[in-house]
Each structure stands twice: as structure tokens, then as C-alpha cells.
Amino acid sequence: MGLFDNLKSALKKTKDVLRTDVRDLLRSGEILDEAKLEEFYRGLITTDMGVAAATEVVETLRKEFGGRTVVPDKIWEVVRTQLKTILLGESGTGWDRANPIGPLNIAATGPTVILVSGVNGVGKTTSIAKLARLLHGSGRKVLLAAGDTFRAAAVEQLTMWSKRIGCDIVTKPPKSDPASVAFEGCDQAVARGADFAIIDTAGRLQTQQNLMSELQKIHRVIAKRIEGAPHESLLVLDATTGQNGLSQASKFSEAAGCTGIILTKLDGTAKGGVVIAIRQKMGIPVKYIGVGEQLDDLQVFSADDFVNALFDDV
Template identity: 55%
Template sequence: MGFFKRIRAGLKKTGDVLNTDIRDLFKSEGRLIDEEFLEEVRGILFRTDMGYDSTEALVDEIGKKLRGRVVQLEEVVEVLKAKLKELMQQPEAPVEFAQSGPTVVMVCGVNGAGKTTSIAKLASQFKGEGRRVLLGAGDTFRAAAVEQLTVWADRLGVGIITAPPKTHPATVGYQTVERALAEGADVAIVDTAGRLQTQSDLMAELTKIRGALNKALPGAPHEVLLVLDATTGQNGISQATKFAEAAGCTGIVLAKLDGTAKGGVVVSIRQQLGLPVKYVGLGEGHDDLAPFKPDEFVDALFADVLKAPA
């Protein structure tokens, strides 16, 4: 199944909000674009968690292009889609691989965001591309996390570096990169313990892990991916801001997008953080992770809005 079909299925809950609510604004003879209409659209977009700035940009665009006219649903949707695609533009490549030696990917996020599963999905994808993958179980303070990642490594047939409980995660990161260099691995993915963005000591630890990776291989980590739970909506933005500062995040993995009606948070992340959304999680399986394609995301978001009602 291609990205469009998968993201369309994953965005079903968000699309249902848009489909029902935007359609309800129109009658067969069309609708006058006035302040009342713009305010109603504003409310609908907020309900998908697009955030204030993104919502205002979209509403302003409708007003600029269509104010004072009686229009049909299709015209409003086309304006929304064109502006959203403009807002969502980002570099195409989801991961910048190192020109030589292993590409080191550090992964961070809050507890319960879907970090371990996302790492497994990344490993599966990289292996499917023919790359040799090594995992580093850096969440040494939670035995269950190491066990879970080890199970995934065995299932996927990739290597893993573990350490005794409470070993400093920077040590695990260093050892993982060291082993990746020795064994000629193409990608080393280093897990970190889940933490709240308010825990300043644990956030500072992320900086130390980055330092250890760079010591083992100058230029590493090449990517620092922040896993966000899409179901948290706007709360994910505050998480991302703090993590971006502490860990130098280069992109977002948006997990559990299929389980929320707040899929508009993708737009808010792009606008408020400027970080690219590199991957989106669309299910529980190890292959349910897709490189993010902004234009197809927008098309899928509104696909059912333009379908004739049954």
C-alpha cells in the first residue's frame, strides 16, 4: 500500500472531523464567505489541533482569496490545501546518511510516546533497504525497555548492544558506535531513557549522550529524532521545544497518528518548531512507519471531504 492510502487510513479520525464539519457549512447553493463563515472554519481547524498560527494563516488565506463571494465547498478546500502544502514544505530526504562509516541516529522522547516501537520500525525499514543495523539499548534504568528492544532486535535479525542496569547511557552510546565502526554497520540507532521535558537533570543527560557519540565518531549523531505521541496534540509542542534545545533534534517521528483526531498537530509542529516531520507511525506492525510526504499528507487529509456523501 502506498503512502497516500496508508496516511489516508491513518488520518481517518482527523478526516472525519473535517469531512463532517466542513460539509455542514455548505448548502447546495453555496456559502457566502464572510466573518461568520471564517469564524466557523477557524473552530473546525482548531478541533484538529492545527494550532493558533497555522489556523490563522489558513483562515486569512480563505479570506484573502474568497471573501465576499458565494462559493462551493470545493473552492474552499482547494484554497486550504494549497496553503497547507505551502506551510508544510520541508526537505524530502527523511534521513541524512553519513558519506562514510556508520550513520548514527539518536532517539529520544517522553515515557510512553512509542519510542521503542519506533526504533524497531526504523531498524526494519533500514534493514529492508539493505543496510546493516546495530541497536544501542541506552535506557539502562528500565529493564523492561532493554528486554523489549532485545526482543525486537532478535525478531528483526539485527545486532544490539546492552549493558548492566544503571550503566550511564552515554557509555552505551559510545560502545554502540564503537561496535558499529568495528563491524562495519551502516546504521547505529541509540535509544535513550524516556523523560519528561521538565526534568532538567535528565534533559542535561541528553547533551552528555550526544557528546559521547561525537567522541566515538566525530560528526555523530547524524540525526537526533524526537518521538512524539500524536494523540497528545498541542502538548507535544511543548515537549518538542524542550527536547530540541537539549538534544539538538533534527526531526520528528510522529507515532500513533492513526489513533487520533488531532492529526493537524503535524502542521503545528512544522510551523512552531521548524523541525521536519521525518516519519509517521500508522499502526502497530514493524513495517507501519512511513517517511513523511507533506503534499500527500494534505491530499489525504481532505480526500474524504470532497467525496460525495453516501
């Protein structure tokens, strides 16, 4: 399948919710009354796009089409346009498809450092491998730093991925200071002329203050070794958590200065609309999405493709 077909497939559960809840509301020739608008609102909410976004969309429909005869194509076009505007944020521009690695902040000189964080079980280590594969496949030299030193399986898994991808990795003995691994990773990235250094961190709950403080320390150490680093601080979120992801995004952003999100398990949830809620409430863009379990199943996020796939055939 092509990238757009993969995205449509990943959003199937979310699309099914919309198809069930809203398709019959917008029959051509009927009047778009308050009852239909209220049902439409509830249908949007079930995707976890959030109250603010759903309210904004319904208010626009009420203003432009309320009390008038339904013309489905026109209504869906307005919905698509509004949601794309929310997802694009203040920039108003999307991803340049000529750039296969996506909208990353690239260092002016030296290695670009990417710090990756998230709660336990969101697919962080696998997401790092997928991102490394994407960057390596585009001809960039990538170095990984296995900063989850308290979980031997994480280091072993990342080491296995590095060998499979063909990129360097920095590891230290179990229970080493994670900040020292991050520092060594940056040091080796400079020494080896790497284009990217991706720093893994241990999974942690946003409520564990001592571990969030540790994440702040890692961020500071990276900044001391390479000026301007980390150039990206990516938070890995599990799409199946829906609105709970907002709390994670808020707390991790405070600790690690999150610049973007990798949204995983999009293919396993009916809550794909959370992408919209996070962008609107937190102002943090989703930069990559996981649409499957294979190493190549990481896509650069496109607001146009996401909205078009979400409402295709609704």
C-alpha cells in the same frame, strides 16, 4: 492497503472532525461570509494544527474568496496548497520517493548515527524497531544500542526486536551509564561496518532537568566518538498529546538538537493537525509517522500525501 490508504485510515479520526465541523460550511452557491470563516477557523483548530496555521489559512480564504460565491473545489485547493507549503518549510521540496528510507541526514563516511529520545510511553522503543526494520529492509546494515539501562523491559524488548529484524545490538548491565552504551554503540558500528547505529535513550519528561542534562551528555559523547554525529536526532512524539507536543519538541530540541520527529499513534487521535503546528512553530520536520501497531506500520512522512489524505472526501 497501499501506503496512501493506510495514511487515510490513520487520519480517520482527524478527518471525521473536519467532516463534521466544516463540510456543511462550504456548500456550493452560498456566500463565504465572516460567520462561515469563523466556523471554518474553529474547525481547523479542533485538529490541533495551531492558531498560527489556522489563522494563516483563513486569512488567505478571506482575501481570495470572502464575500463571494462558494466554489468548494477552489477553496479546498487553496487550503491544501497553503498547508503543504507550511509542512515543506524553507526547503519547499518534499521527500524523494525514489529513496525508500526517507529524508535522513546520511554520514559522508562511516556509520550514520541516529539518536532517539522522547517522554515515557510515546512508543519510542517500538518506533526504533520499526525504523530499524525499514532500514534493514532496504539493504542497510543496522546496529542498535540499548541505552535505556534503567528499565530492563526496554532492553529485553529491543533485544527481541533486533533478533526478529536480524540486526546487531549493543547492551550493557542494568543501570550502566547510558552515555557509555551510546559510545559503545558507535564504537561497534564502526568496527562492524554498520551503515546505521540507532541509539535508544530512556524516556524522560522534558521538565526533569537532571535527565535532560543526561541527554545532553549522551549527545556530546556520541559527537566525540564519531565526528559529525549524531547525524540525526529524532524525537518521538505521541500524536494524541496534540499541542502538548510543542512543549516537548522545544525542550528536547534544546537538549538533543532535534533534527526530525517520529509521530506515533496517528491512527488513534483526532489531533493529527499537530503535525502542522510543530512544523510551523518549531521548524522541525516530521520525518516518519506511525500508522498502526505492526512492525511495518512506519511510513516516511510526505507533506503531499498527508494533506491530501486529511482533506480527501471532506
